[in-house]
Amino acid sequence: xxxxxQPPSMDCAEGRAAxxxxxxxxxxxxxxxxxxxxxxxxxxxxxxxxxxxxxTNEMASLIITEDRKSSTLILPHATLRDTAVYYCIxxxxxxxAGKSTFGDGTTLTVKx
Amino acid sequence: xxxxxxxxxHLVMGMTNKKSLKCEQHMGHRAMYWYKQKxxxxxxxxxxxxxxxxxxxxxxxxxxSPECPNSSLLNxxxxxxxxxxxxxxxxxxxxxGRLTSYEQYFGPGTxxxxx
Numbered sequence: 220x221x222x223x224x225q226p227p228s229m230d231c232a233e234g235r236a237a238x239x240x241x242x243x244x245x246x247x248x249x250x251x252x253x254x255x256x257x258x259x260x261x262x263x264x265x266x267x268x269x270x271x272x273x274x275t276n277e278m279a280s281l282i283i284t285e286d287r288k289s290s291t292l293i294l295p296h297a298t299l300r301d302t303a304v305y306y307c308i309x310x311x312x313x314x315x316a317g318k319s320t321f322g323d324g325t326t327l328t329v330k331x
Numbered sequence: 332x333x334x335x336x337x338x339x340x341h342l343v344m345g346m347t348n349k350k351s352l353k354c355e356q357h358m359g360h361r362a363m364y365w366y367k368q369k370x371x372x373x374x375x376x377x378x379x380x381x382x383x384x385x386x387x388x389x390x391x392x393x394x395x396s397p398e399c400p401n402s403s404l405l406n407x408x409x410x411x412x413x414x415x416x417x418x419x420x421x422x423x424x425x426x427x428g429r430l431t432s433y434e435q436y437f438g439p440g441t442x443x444x445x446x
Contacts, residue, residue: 261439261440265434321374
């Protein structure tokens with residue numbers, strides 16, 4: 220699985236959009252980008268994933284660059300409850316269960 | 332139901348004890364995972380079961396012994412642990428197989444302290 224690079228921490232004002240970047244310059248053609256978050260003392264929570272098209276669900280939007288070497292997770296209206304560690308993972312979506320290697324993630328702090 | 336449950340929530344054990352962690356899901360997922368997470372670090376994969384068979388063991392010491400009795404249950408048997416094994420142990424599941432959804436659903440974890 221390709222390695223990812225994320226900034227260690229970011230702040231965001233409540234009600235504003237939070238844009239979390241992820242670099243995955245060694246991603247291969249069959250690897251998807253997954254985003255999870257972990258609120259303090261809880262298990263990680265799946266947010267969204269994508270291959271090359273932009274994706275949106277009820278939680279967030281995922282923007283993947285055309286060359287697929289980086290992506291941005293967007294929380295459109297951040298709330299205090301979005302304060303968490305956000306992990307970007309790239310992995311092959313195969314028919315066999317495989318590894319999801321977590322990097323160090325970005326600690327997002329949403330401030331009032 | 333998108334819930335993965337783990338019991339117990341907290342466990343304190345001595346280095347000579349034998350204990351087990353339990354994980355359960357009723358989403359019909361055929362892949363289940365154990366992760367270990369130390370404070371302020373990302374989760375580290377320990378084991379993966381696919382269709383009740385062990386498919387990945389990340390060179391975990393033999394004092395950790397996983398078991399998958401059926402497609403809904405995953406156990407982690409602990410024996411002769413060391414204080415450095417104290418951590419949050421997370422269970423996860425995903426659909427796997429020929430289905431197209433591979434995102435993992437995590438349980439809340441068991442906080443283990445080895446004394």
